[in-house]
Each structure stands twice: as structure tokens, then as C-alpha cells.
Amino acid sequence: SRFSRQPDTAGKLRVSFEFFPPKTDAMEARLWETVTRLAPLSPAFVSVTYGAGGSTRERTARTVKRILDETALTPVAHMTCVDATREEVDQVIAEFVDMGVSRFVALRGDPSAGLGEAYQPYPGGYANGAELVGAMRRQGDFDISVSAYPEKHPESPDFATDIDMLKRKVDNGATRAITQFFFDNDVYERYVERVRRAGIYIPIVPGILPVHNFTQVANFAGRCGARVPAWFAERFEGLENEPEIHALVASAVAAEQVLDLIERGVDDFHFYTMNRAELPYAISHMIGLRPRGGDAVANQPAAA
Ligand code: FAD
Numbered sequence: 548s549r550f551s552r553q554p555d556t557a558g559k560l561r562v563s564f565e566f567f568p569p570k571t572d573a574m575e576a577r578l579w580e581t582v583t584r585l586a587p588l589s590p591a592f593v594s595v596t597y598g599a600g601g602s603t604r605e606r607t608a609r610t611v612k613r614i615l616d617e618t619a620l621t622p623v624a625h626m627t628c629v630d631a632t633r634e635e636v637d638q639v640i641a642e643f644v645d646m647g648v649s650r651f652v653a654l655r656g657d658p659s660a661g662l663g664e665a666y667q668p669y670p671g672g673y674a675n676g677a678e679l680v681g682a683m684r685r686q687g688d689f690d691i692s693v694s695a696y697p698e699k700h701p702e703s704p705d706f707a708t709d710i711d712m713l714k715r716k717v718d719n720g721a722t723r724a725i726t727q728f729f730f731d732n733d734v735y736e737r738y739v740e741r742v743r744r745a746g747i748y749i750p751i752v753p754g755i756l757p758v759h760n761f762t763q764v765a766n767f768a769g770r771c772g773a774r775v776p777a778w779f780a781e782r783f784e785g786l787e788n789e790p791e792i793h794a795l796v797a798s799a800v801a802a803e804q805v806l807d808l809i810e811r812g813v814d815d816f817h818f819y820t821m822n823r824a825e826l827p828y829a830i831s832h833m834i835g836l837r838p839r840g841g842d843a844v845a846n847q848p849a850a851a
Contacts (some may be wrong), residue, residue, distance in 0.1 A: 556835045561591045561815045568606035584824035586840030588831050594623035624648050628673040629654025650690040653679040677715035684720035695724035697738035701772045711744045725817045730779045732807050756819045758797040758825030802833040817836035
């Protein structure tokens, strides 16, 4: 059984952590605690999301800059095409590059009118993730990740259309795809098979969402193309007012998912941290990652 078997993963696994740019000083302090806590696990990279409508452009840039200045981590800047002309987007890419960024996640983004509205490309803007990849590639030989949807994007009429978009991103220079979160590993495995059959060979890194708040995740999932299976919902049933138990269950459930993916041959994981360290740390620990002193936090100022 898996229970008695520690996966033989020493030195083979890669993890990365995703953060969102903080809105307030208190949120910034919490993010920084999280970064400091996770850094010794030596993630391959940490990524910073880009808010709707470019609203977080400054905050994303500031967060990326702080990671560059104060840690030895490799930051990855997310960017979207929303509400910006091609020239404006090209300018933002150039600013990140000037800062020292050489890795991006290229996204179309969601309509600024809100999820569920039809996406309208901004006049004179890039229309989708694939066009943004091309724009980045024209500025340099960057490491460019893109999105992938194991349950297809809600706007895609079918899997063929969805995977065709992924193919266009790869043709334009994407080097890695990170998936939307999912809770059914069979779904991921079938998706990767489809993608390979379509002649796409870049890594399809599973995006793992540790469930900090099941109610929120359940409300949010459907709109972003992720299903919450009934058996998964049952795990969290009745824990709405039991935060400690909820956290223990969430840790167990996510560790189970990741260990099962390892058995299926996956060795690279991207964690949606929600700017919190506990669950990603616990799961990373479960799969054998241990803190390394010094190097990953080398430029970290001493704690007050
Ligand atoms: P695309 O891949 O460009 O398009 C999505 C789908 O729509 C395609 O698969 C395709 O089937 C269909 N489609 C689009 N255009 C066409 C067309 N012209 N013809 C036919 N079909 C078309 N959002 C943010 O705002 N900021 C972030 O930082 C951010 N980070 C993310 C990171 C990851 C790993 C993931 C998975 C998602 C992230 N998102 C982020 C969410 C993302 O912006 C939304 O899911 C958005 O709705 C789609 O963006 P995309 O780049 O995936 O779109």
C-alpha cells in the first residue's frame, strides 16, 4: 500500500509556488512571511499573478522586484492581454525585462466585465494567450509558461478547440503549461494523453490548489473550468465552522492527490498558495522536500 511506502523522490521533484500581489500593508506582511517560509524549500520558481484590467500592474511589478531584490528565488511575472493595447503590453514586458525578469506566464485574462461575460479583445490589443506568447518571444528568448485546462476552458466549445489554442501557444514559443486546478487525477491524465496525441510535448505541470476554504473553492470552481467531484465535496462536508479540522483534512487531501500523481509519473508541481504557507509547506514536506539553509534566502534581511 502507499501508506508504508515513501515515494522514491529524492532530488527528482520540482515545485513552484504562485502568489498574488498584496493590496494592503497587512497583506504584504503576510505574503512576505509566506515567501520567507517557503523559500528554503528551494522552489524552481515563484510566480506573481496579474490582476484583471491591469489593475495590479504596479503591484505585480513591485512584488516581483522585491523578490528579486530580497531573495535568491527566481520570480516569474504573469501578464494578461486585458484592457491594454499591444504597445502598452510590449512596454510592460520591457519593464519586467529591465528589472531582470526572464520568465513569464502569458495569459489572455478574464473579461474586465466579469467572469461569464463574453471576452472582447481590447481594441488594438492582443487577442489571446498565444498572441501574448508571440509578443514576449519577439523581445527575447524567455521561459514562457501558459495555461492549460484539463477540463477545458469554459469558453472552449470542445477539447479540440481548446487544445488547438494550446498548440498555437507552443508554436509561438511557450515552453511549459501550468494547468488550472483539478481534483480528479484521471481527468489530468486523460488530458495529458490528448495533448500528446495532438503533438504537444512541453511539460504540462499540474496546478495544485490546497483548499483553504472549501465553500469558496466550490463557488469559484465552475466558473474557471474546474469540477468539484461529489466524493471530494464529501471530504469537506460539515467542516464550515471547524477551521482547524478543515485545514488538517485539506492537507491530507492535497497530499493524497500529489502522491497519487507521483505514482502516475508526475515530478513537477505548481501550487496555488493563496499567499499562505502552511498547506503548500505541509504537502511539500509529505513528498520529501526539506528546507535548505542559506542559499534560497541568501539576500533575506535578518528577521526583526
Ligand atoms: P487562452 O488560452 O488565450 O484562451 C482560453 C480558451 O478560450 C482557449 O483554450 C480557447 O479554446 C478559447 N479561445 C480564446 N480565443 C479564441 C479564439 N479567438 N477562437 C477560438 N477559441 C478561443 N488570470 C489573470 O487575470 N491573471 C493571472 O495572473 C492569471 N494566472 C493564471 C495562471 C494559470 C496557470 C491559469 C491556468 C490561469 C490563470 N489566470 C489568470 C486565469 C485566466 O486568465 C483565465 O482562465 C482566462 O479566462 C483565460 O486566459 P488564458 O490565457 O487561459 O486564455
